[in-house]
């Protein structure tokens with residue numbers, strides 16, 4: 233059974249407007265985040281060993297069960313089990329990381345634009 237990547241919208245993420253992102257916005261994002269998790273929440277159905285199991289046959293396995301798919305430093309993907317009751321918390325951490333990443337990207341783009349503008353003025 234293939235992993236199904238879960239849309240973060242499911243965990244109540246609202247699109248965060250990163251336009252005009254400033255340093256203090258990014259700092260606020262860090263301050264507001266309960267925690268940050270880099271990865272993807274995936275849903276799986278697991279096959280059991282019972283012969284002729286109806287659930288496995290009809291639903292492709294038991295579940296759903298949830299994992300946080302994490303890319304390790306060695307480049308290998310690890311699956312970290314997430315109990316269903318803590319799905320919201322984990323989803324919030326994943327969403328917080330993505331918002332921060334977007335915010336930092338926006339900040340870096342702004343700084344680059346500023347640098348390039350200054351470089352043009354320096355050449356004059």
Ligand SMILES: [Zn+2]
Pocket residue numbers: 279280281282285286287288289293294
């Ligand atoms: Zn089964």
